Amino acid sequence: xxxxxxxxxxxxxxxxxxxxxxxxxxxxxxxxxxxxxxxxxxxxxxxxxxxxxxxxxxxxxxxxxxxxxxxxxxxxxxxxxxxxxxxxxxxxxxxxxxxxxxxxxxxxxxxxxxxxxxxxxxxxxxxxxxxxxxxxxxxxxxxxxxxxxxxxxxxxxxxxxxxxxxxxxxxxxxxxxxxxxxxxxxxxxxxxxxxxxxxxxxxxxxxxxxxxxxxxxxxxxxxxxxxxxxxxxxxxxxxxxxxxxxxxxxxxxxxxxxxxxxxxxxxxxxxxxxxxxxxxxxxxxxxxxxxxxxxxxxxxxxxxxxxxxxxxxxxxxxxxxxxxxxxxxxxxxxxxxxxxxxxxxxxx
Numbered sequence: 428x429x430x431x432x433x434x435x436x437x438x439x440x441x442x443x444x445x446x447x448x449x450x451x452x453x454x455x456x457x458x459x460x461x462x463x464x465x466x467x468x469x470x471x472x473x474x475x476x477x478x479x480x481x482x483x484x485x486x487x488x489x490x491x492x493x494x495x496x497x498x499x500x501x502x503x504x505x506x507x508x509x510x511x512x513x514x515x516x517x518x519x520x521x522x523x524x525x526x527x528x529x530x531x532x533x534x535x536x537x538x539x540x541x542x543x544x545x546x547x548x549x550x551x552x553x554x555x556x557x558x559x560x561x562x563x564x565x566x567x568x569x570x571x572x573x574x575x576x577x578x579x580x581x582x583x584x585x586x587x588x589x590x591x592x593x594x595x596x597x598x599x600x601x602x603x604x605x606x607x608x609x610x611x612x613x614x615x616x617x618x619x620x621x622x623x624x625x626x627x628x629x630x631x632x633x634x635x636x637x638x639x640x641x642x643x644x645x646x647x648x649x650x651x652x653x654x655x656x657x658x659x660x661x662x663x664x665x666x667x668x669x670x671x672x673x674x675x676x677x678x679x680x681x682x683x684x685x686x687x688x689x690x691x692x693x694x695x696x697x698x699x700x701x702x703x704x705x706x707x708x709x710x711x712x713x714x715x716x717x718x719x720x721x722x723x724x725x726x727x728x729x730x731x732x733x734x735x736x737x738x739x740x741x742x743x744x745x746x747x748x749x750x751x752x753x754x755x756x757x758x759x760x761x762x763x764x765x766x767x768x769x770x771x772x773x774x775x
Contacts, residue, residue: 448501454579459592460608463643475503478551520551532564561587562594576602610640613724636706660704668738680768705751715741750774
């Protein structure tokens, strides 16, 4: 996938594109950040940009691209034989190392890669070695890699990808400039889900609001569950906006806990609904305080949230958001879902 097709991370992608165009790409880099935000995808895009047979330069990202506009001095075409083979994982000069069945990266895997990296590329401009989940490498495997990072081969680039960079040896981290990837915005997650995974806008927005900036987390969730949870959270806010009666609110709380399944399943179900509720309250704060609405996580519900903002002003919404956060913390400590739901509905 070329840089221009990657969701978010505009500044980092521009920096990498410029480094490749000017042949100043560091021999080793560490891509660190939350899981599922595009680090591995970016590593593959680097390999394509370096070895593309028909690179695009310059390429301006249009407003339709997820990261917004931004100059890319060099980008892969995504269509030539080299780009297609890299995307399929069969290019001889792009090597991917990842944890095996045991969940770890063995020293034998890295020794093989180190040996291959010493030779000139077979057909590409540079050999690119991508070590995904590098923190899964055992200490001896990382130590074996260390000497190569200290004296990297001139024709090879090593890219370490990690969601837990502090698990890497300090000596390994010190040899690799760190590129910090942050969470994606809900809009970026939703756009990627619609474009690449055929989500409807409603399902994509609901999944993105619950994904904490991670496309992977959005894909792992059941889209019907998060959509239903967001619908339930919206109904709950509408009902609490109409009535302050404690008895009515306790009855509303019962709708949040089905009473079916194990306690763990009930806690998980309620947590999904509470995260959706928190996302809606955050958006109401944005509307009530007249902030930039482009940051709305639930932009498809803007009209409905506008109506709710008359009952939930910025102060009340912030109190509600804080209560949701406390409720989620209580669920993590194994509190009773029914008790948590009752308490929260009285706090809204």
